[in-house]
Amino acid sequence: GENVEQHPSTLSVQEGDSAVIKCTYSDSASNYFPWYKQELGKRPQLIIDIRSNVGEKKDQRIAVTLNKTAKHFSLHITETQPEDSAVYFCAATLYGNNRLAFGKGNQVVVIP
Amino acid sequence: NAGVTQTPKFRILKIGQSMTLQCTQDMNHNYMYWYRQDPGMGLKLIYYSVGAGITDKGEVPNGYNVSRSTTEDFPLRLELAAPSQTSVYFCASSYPQSSTGELFFGEGSRLTVL
Numbered sequence: 001g002e003n004v005e006q007h008p009s010t011l012s013v014q015e016g017d018s019a020v021i022k023c024t025y026s027d028s029a030s031n032y033f034p035w036y037k038q039e040l041g042k043r044p045q046l047i048i049d050i051r052s053n054v055g056e057k058k059d060q061r062i063a064v065t066l067n068k069t070a071k072h073f074s075l076h077i078t079e080t081q082p083e084d085s086a087v088y089f090c091a092a093t094l095y096g097n098n099r100l101a102f103g104k105g106n107q108v109v110v111i112p
Numbered sequence: 113n114a115g116v117t118q119t120p121k122f123r124i125l126k127i128g129q130s131m132t133l134q135c136t137q138d139m140n141h142n143y144m145y146w147y148r149q150d151p152g153m154g155l156k157l158i159y160y161s162v163g164a165g166i167t168d169k170g171e172v173p174n175g176y177n178v179s180r181s182t183t184e185d186f187p188l189r190l191e192l193a194a195p196s197q198t199s200v201y202f203c204a205s206s207y208p209q210s211s212t213g214e215l216f217f218g219e220g221s222r223l224t225v226l
Contacts, residue, residue, distance in 0.1 A: 104153055
């Protein structure tokens with residue numbers, strides 16, 4: 001099955017700095033790569049996604065880049081703010097299947 | 113729209129008891145999912161359904177059962193609860209045409225088995 005790995009498991013950044021989280025996946029046929037944010041005690045919510053025919057996508061302070069050859073994709077958060085503190089999950093589709101495989105999550109802590 | 117609604121939010125079970133986690137959505141989504149979330153382990157898929165009358169196993173189906181008699185409802189049944197089933201359970205749904213779209217999650221159900 002699909003294997004999705006995230007690095008690092010925990011990331012601390014100073015407010016205003018950038019944060020980068022990387023994910024690798026194993027299934028070369030995966031074609032959709034979302035990122036979910038989960039605040040403490042809350043449900044996961046989609047923050048950005050990218051499809052395999054696009055190399056980069058940006059939405060205000062967050063962006064995602066995809067390298068299909070290397071089978072990795074990254075979440076970039078610029079000008080971090082305390083409300084960015086959360087666990088971030090990456091995921092990838094199982095091609096031809098109706099489900100996502102999730103990584104274990106990254107704890108991002110923004111230090112004021 | 114209420115979105116995805118799960119009940120109960122919290123439950124404590126004794127070993128060997130059974131219970132059903134309820135999930136309903138009012139967005140007319142064909143696709144529905146049950147995940148469990150253990151600390152530091154991400155989200156593991158238990159069961160999923162692509163439409164009424166159709167269900168399929170995910171990564172960790174043992175000890176669970178589901179049914180999908182209507183588009184709106186996707187209950188998760190735990191038979192003979194075990195301590196290993198202590199977890200937070202999330203129900204989710206997505207748009208009808210494709211799985212490559214946003215998952216809408218419920219608020220979660222925290223289950224403790226003692």
